[in-house]
Amino acid sequence: MNRLAKIRIAFVVFSFLSLSDRVWALGVFGKVQIDDWITYEEPIALNKLLRNISASGTVKGTVLASPSQASPNYYYHWVRDAGLVMSEIVARYQTAFRPDLKNQYFEMLVDYINFSKLNQKTPNLSGGLGEPKFNVDGTAYMESWGRPQDDGPAIRSSTLISLAKVWLKEGKESLVREMLYDGSSNSVIKQDLEYVASHWRNTSFELWEEVKGHHFHTRMVQYRSLREGAELAEALGDPKAGHWYLAQALEMETEIERHWNSNKRILVSTLDRDDGLDYKFSELDSAVVLGVLHGYTPEGVFTFSSDRVLATVKALEDVFYRLYPINRNGQPGIAIGRYPEDRYDGYSSGGTGNPWFINTTAFAEFYFRLAQELEMKPEIKINSINRNFYQELTPRREKHTAYKKGSPEYLQTIKAIRRKGDAFLERVKYHIDGSGSMSEQINRESGYMQGARDLTWSYAAFLSALRYR
């Protein structure tokens, strides 16, 4: 049968379906399409990510934020970007089946450890481990910049702790002690943990490198590193350090809770601002969602299903939906930016920032991980704080209720959450070019990519979302 005949038959069948079956059929069709695209895009994203690690002309272990050397110049090793990118490599190392691949990832991780050790001992303008970025020959960046950025050492240590756990499982304890943690303060993980444990009370610049204060995102990643660090220290016979890290994490909990603003009904991104930009009036920032992802621990104050997190997610979606014209072009999913008042690369043309790939895929990942977390719970509770979030996802409209595990409402809600996660990936699919590249941003009006090309973090965030899908 030729293609046209098939399409005709499909149309006839479709016209006989009831309205709800049509919605279902389109859903299935949409899913097939997105599945196909993911199968196509995943290896492309991985290859493009790998090209930016230890690229020629850089010291081994350098993770380029982007190969772009002008407008913007992202040809540096950012501690934060690198930590997030290398956590993808840890995940792939762990599951790699082919020995040559496993070895290749192993070498990359060793280079990253060595480069990180070099960063830690290189004197810099932050005067400590909060230095945000290094030159690709390993020397310090000596120009003015938003520093220190204290999420960096926290993220780096969490990545290395996850590697330590994998190595321990593989029976490589001596390698862990030699390369990662031996209880001495010189080991790479311990240096970061000591820094986090003794600096978390200070203000620092946040992941967007613009505002100095106490940030939800920074706090979340600091909390996670201290929690995980405490466990690792215990496991490796360094209980005193372990107790200290845990005590710091526990003290941080009330500080993290302070980010809930009960008037605005959102988790605000920054408290106690003492330097940097001062025009973030809405206090809405998708960095909060990134904080929940990057800083997740099962014991944490806020996890995916926390009602306060859900309220914030919903508020962010609403604001970005209204702000960016491309969000009303009839395509699925909402393109997400950093924060509504963003003036970086997109202010001169009269508007307010652009959506970014890392933020849009973060929302996809958020929904996938929310679905997983809810599946572990006995029920889904709707209350006055999370009601708006659940409104479009639950079949019924009660104001306060609970859907018991296994009930039709419960199952439909989980399904709708996963579908919504996919919609963010469809957004990404719509805006990338034919070669499968991802830059940093998406122009809010034209929908074309803009900002640093082949942003390594864009690929890492995409691959990370897929791992939870």
Ligand code: NOJ
């Ligand atoms: C570069 C930073 O990386 C970016 O986050 C910031 O918005 C601009 N500088 C403007 O300060």
Ligand code: NOJ
């Ligand atoms: C600007 C972003 O705001 C920041 O988070 C990132 O670390 C750098 N670009 C490098 O990608």
